[in-house]
Amino acid sequence: MIRIRLNDLGSGKEDSLLNTEVWKWDGTGWSGLSKQQEDFVRAEEDQFATIPAEPGLYRVDYSSKPWDTLSLLEDNEANDLRTTALHPAPFKLKDGMLWGYVSDEGKTVIDPRFEYAEDFQENGLAIVQIKGHSSLIDSSGREKVKPIYSFIAPFSEGRAVVSDSKGYFLMDEAGKAVTSKRYDFLNSLQEGRALFYTGQDSGKIRYGYLDRQGKEVIPAAYEDASDFTEGTALVKTGSGEFALINPEGRQMHTYSHPFVGSPGDGMLSFQAAENGKYGYLRTDGTIAIQPQFTSALPFSSGRAVINTADNYGNAYGLIDKQGRMVIPAQYYEVQQLGESRVALGTPLYPDQPYRGSRYEIADADTGKVLNNHPLLGVNNYSNGLASVYDAKETYFIDKSGGRAAQPPVLPGAGTLSFSGNLIRADVDQRTAYYNRLGKLVWKQNTVIPLRPPYSVLEKKYNPNKDYLVYYPEVEGIANVEVSRGVNDKLRKLSLAEGAGSGSASQEFSYTGDFSVAFFRKNLLVLELSGYHFPFGAAHGMPTRIYVHINLRNGKFYRLSDLFKPGSKYVAKLSEIVGKQIANDPQYSYVFPGSYKGISADQPFYVDEQALYLYFAPYEIAPYVAGFPTFRIPYAEIMGLISTEGEFWQSYH
Numbered sequence: 001m002i003r004i005r006l007n008d009l010g011s012g013k014e015d016s017l018l019n020t021e022v023w024k025w026d027g028t029g030w031s032g033l034s035k036q037q038e039d040f041v042r043a044e045e046d047q048f049a050t051i052p053a054e055p056g057l058y059r060v061d062y063s064s065k066p067w068d069t070l071s072l073l074e075d076n077e078a079n080d081l082r083t084t085a086l087h088p089a090p091f092k093l094k095d096g097m098l099w100g101y102v103s104d105e106g107k108t109v110i111d112p113r114f115e116y117a118e119d120f121q122e123n124g125l126a127i128v129q130i131k132g133h134s135s136l137i138d139s140s141g142r143e144k145v146k147p148i149y150s151f152i153a154p155f156s157e158g159r160a161v162v163s164d165s166k167g168y169f170l171m172d173e174a175g176k177a178v179t180s181k182r183y184d185f186l187n188s189l190q191e192g193r194a195l196f197y198t199g200q201d202s203g204k205i206r207y208g209y210l211d212r213q214g215k216e217v218i219p220a221a222y223e224d225a226s227d228f229t230e231g232t233a234l235v236k237t238g239s240g241e242f243a244l245i246n247p248e249g250r251q252m253h254t255y256s257h258p259f260v261g262s263p264g265d266g267m268l269s270f271q272a273a274e275n276g277k278y279g280y281l282r283t284d285g286t287i288a289i290q291p292q293f294t295s296a297l298p299f300s301s302g303r304a305v306i307n308t309a310d311n312y313g314n315a316y317g318l319i320d321k322q323g324r325m326v327i328p329a330q331y332y333e334v335q336q337l338g339e340s341r342v343a344l345g346t347p348l349y350p351d352q353p354y355r356g357s358r359y360e361i362a363d364a365d366t367g368k369v370l371n372n373h374p375l376l377g378v379n380n381y382s383n384g385l386a387s388v389y390d391a392k393e394t395y396f397i398d399k400s401g402g403r404a405a406q407p408p409v410l411p412g413a414g415t416l417s418f419s420g421n422l423i424r425a426d427v428d429q430r431t432a433y434y435n436r437l438g439k440l441v442w443k444q445n446t447v448i449p450l451r452p453p454y455s456v457l458e459k460k461y462n463p464n465k466d467y468l469v470y471y472p473e474v475e476g477i478a479n480v481e482v483s484r485g486v487n488d489k490l491r492k493l494s495l496a497e498g499a500g501s502g503s504a505s506q507e508f509s510y511t512g513d514f515s516v517a518f519f520r521k522n523l524l525v526l527e528l529s530g531y532h533f534p535f536g537a538a539h540g541m542p543t544r545i546y547v548h549i550n551l552r553n554g555k556f557y558r559l560s561d562l563f564k565p566g567s568k569y570v571a572k573l574s575e576i577v578g579k580q581i582a583n584d585p586q587y588s589y590v591f592p593g594s595y596k597g598i599s600a601d602q603p604f605y606v607d608e609q610a611l612y613l614y615f616a617p618y619e620i621a622p623y624v625a626g627f628p629t630f631r632i633p634y635a636e637i638m639g640l641i642s643t644e645g646e647f648w649q650s651y652h
Contacts, residue, residue: 086110086139087419088117088126090431092448092458094519099128101141104421106433106442110141118154119419123173127152134162136175145175156188159212170194170214179214186210191228193247196220207235209249218249226262232283234262244268244283253285264298267321280304280323289323303342303364305334314353318342318364326367333357339381340364341399348376349504354536359388361401371401376465379415387416391465394427407438413465428460428468429511450519452476454551456526458514459491464502469512471496472526474549482554489556493545494528508534517546518607523651524549525605542617544627546605550650559604561647562611567640574598576637577613577630590628594620606651610634 051060086101091112100112101120116129125136125144135147145152153161155173162171167182170189184200193209198220208220209228224236232244232252242260243251260281261269268281272291279291280299295307302321308329309315317329318336327334332353333345342364345357358374375397379387385396385404394414396404403409408416414427422433422441432443446458453476461469471494477483491497494514500506511531518525526547533540548557563569574597581587581595598613605612614629615621621628634641642648 085420086120086126087422087424087433087442088119089433089442090444092445092515094448094450094516096515096517101126102433102442104435104441110137121155123155123158125155125173127154145171153188156190157192157212159189159194161186161188161194168196170210177214178212179210187227191231191247193218193228193233195225195227195233197225209233209247217247218245229263232263234260234268253283255281255285257281261296262298264300264304265302265321267299267304269296269298269304278306288321289319292323300336301338301340301364303336305336318367326364327362328367333359335359335378336364337361337378337380337386339384339399341370341381341386341401343375343378344369352504352535361397371397373402377413377415382418389413389415389427394425406436408434408440409438412462428462429470429513448516450476450516450524450551453478454524456516456524459496461494461496463499464506466502466506466509467499467511469494469496469510469530470514471512471528472514474524474551477551477554479554486549486554486556490526490528490547493547495530506535508532509540517605518651520608520651522550522552523606523647524551525607527605539623542626544603544614544616546603548606548647550646552650555646557647557650559602560600561645562606562642563640564642564645569637569640570598570600572637572640573602573611573613573632576632580630587628589625590621608651611637 085104086109087103088099089102089108089112090097090099093112097115098112099114099117100108101110101117103109114128114130115132118127120126120139124138128135128137128147130147133147134149134152135143136145136152138144149162149164151161151163152171158173159170159178162169162177164182167184168186169177169179169182170186172178183196183198184205185197187195189212192212194211195207195209197205197207199205205223206220207222207225208216209218209225211217222235222237226234228247232246235243235245237243237254240256240258242255242257244253244255244263245251255268255270257270257272258274258276259269259271263283266283267288268283269278270281270291271278277291278293278296279287280289280296282288293306293308294310297305299321303318303326305316306319306329307314307316314332315329316331316334317325318327318334320326327342327344331344332347333343335343335345337343340363342362343359344362345359347353348356348358356376358376359378360369360372360375361378362369373390375388375390377389381399384399385406388395388397389412393409393411394416395409396406396416398404408423408425410416410425410427412428414425414429417424417426419433422435425432425434430444433441435441448456448458450456455475457473457475459471459473461467461471472490473487474483474490477486494512495510496512499510500508510533513529515527515529516524517527526549528545528547530543531540532543549555550557560569577598578595581590602613603616604614611632611634612629613632614627617623617626619628643652
């Protein structure tokens with residue numbers, strides 16, 4: 001394939017997009033190769049048209065499309081939103097997916113070098129992942145806390161919950177621990193108190209609270225406990241005994257019931273009898289609403305979601321503090337969205353409710369349905385706007401329930417959120433940023449440069465809402481037939497074909513993606529990942545395939561191609577993996593007796609230093625173990641490797 005840079009064609013039209021159509025002369029007329037799709041104009045700053053690298057007469061037609069005139073948020077709404085100059089952004093590179101940070105103008109400010117990156121917080125720090133560990137950086141990209149922790153939570157009240165192999169502790173903004181010991185579990189600070197528990201090893205868990213300095217101001221004496229809110233927290237003092245305590249641990253009120261739930265708006269859900277119906281107490285312990293519900297969620301803004309269906313069914317509604325039905329208990333789902341709005345959900349397919357719901361927006365004060373346009377995903381309101389998506393697009397709605405004036409409106413399913421001066425779009429598993437006028441500022445790249453003339457293009461296959469695949473197409477292979485064969489095989493291995501109709505008859509969902517796992521000399525290793533989820537199952541099944549492609553001749557290598565003909569590589573590799581399972585504690589999760597050796601075509605991948613063999617979930621270990629992987633340095637098996645062979649020579 002050959003790429004033609006188009007930016008100069010649109011010079012002087014900075015507020016426009018270029019649309020292209022690619023044509024080829026067939027001897028009698030022009031045949032369209034591409035009626036402009038997203039595939040043919042791509043990259044975050046440069047725009048290209050792509051034509052086949054084969055003889056012929058081609059034509060590229062182009063036209064500019066102005067950005068629509070769009071409205072801004074009201075000034076008072078915009079001022080309420082936290083501003084930041086840097087935004088986390090994922091980049092697909094020849095080293096795999098890495099995250100960096102871009103500016104309000106879409107320029108890369110911190111180069112992509114993190115496995116994951118979160119938003120900058122008000123203290124100027126951001127949580128990033130490096131080699132599987134969490135770290136903190138400042139806005140210049142400098143490490144303020146080294147990547148030695150398994151987890152760092154966002155800061156709350158000047159403290160962050162951190163964990164390592166020894167347990168959980170509180171860290172201040174200078175990266176110093178403020179607790180004198182580790183805990184089995186620790187929540188973030190809420191109203192000056194952090195909930196913790198100890199005793200996990202003994203099986204006798206007890207809850208208590210730390211203050212901001214890490215002192216145990218309320219001892220670990222409770223069987224269960226909740227975070228502080230509105231100056232109090234609910235704790236369980238014994239079987240059927242609960243109390244509402246203040247930040248010093250003094251009991252404000254006590255309750256003797258089989259169950260009491262967390263407080264909200266001065267109300268607590270409760271059961272008067274074991275396994276009985278739910279009602280609500282006032283904080284002083286008097287009954288506000290008699291038990292009559294099969295489930296009862298905490299009150300918020302004067303309303304609570306309840307369920308009246310027996311036998312674990314769904315008949316949800318909304319009540320006020322007097323127990324009156326504001327919204328009748330007839331919905332499969334009711335979600336409080338904030339700002340006096342709720343989403344009412346009914347199953348897309350009544351006989352398959354686990355396949356998701358369609359939502360309509362209602363007023364939480366009056367129960368009036370405001371908009372019954374079927375929405376497939378709804379998020380909470382903030383500053384009068386909520387991000388939603390329907391069968392076609394993702395966009396904002398206002399408090400009327402209708403489509404808001406605030407752009408953007410994007411094809412696909414996902415969420416929109418405010419990121420300082422920009423709007424972040426996470427749609428169809430890809431990230432982009434827009435300004436408040438709806439103009440694209442930055443988008444995730446769809447071209448992965450390798451080495452001229454090679455690159456990997458991202459293609460999308462999305463025949464229905466339950467089937468989404470991003471698959472690779474290799475560009476730069478000189479021989480047209482070889483190039484076509486390579487890319488046809490990649491498309492098939494990625495399962496970017498077929499799929500159900502997306503209707504009630506489709507029995508599963510599937511998502512697929514890819515990344516560059518390794519590239520050196522002429523060898524390209526691509527990881528093709530997928531997730532197949534049968535509707536109604538407890539979980540889906542992940543898949544992982546590594547393909548090893550020689551870019552000069554298009555050959556796909558197998559494990560056997562790495563070794564000398566006739567060598568006993570299967571036996572040797574089986575022995576090495578067996579020893580790792582027996583002697584390395586990290587493989588203690590392997591089912592006893594399940595490992596019987598590797599196969600001649602064992603799933604594998606290579607990099608510059610080692611061979612890696614892996615197994616599918618459940619094959620030799622529990623599902624939660626993922627893909628058990630075993631690293632074998634070349635030094636251990638060099639006598640078996642065909643160092644003069646085509647596979648080895650392709651990357652050495």
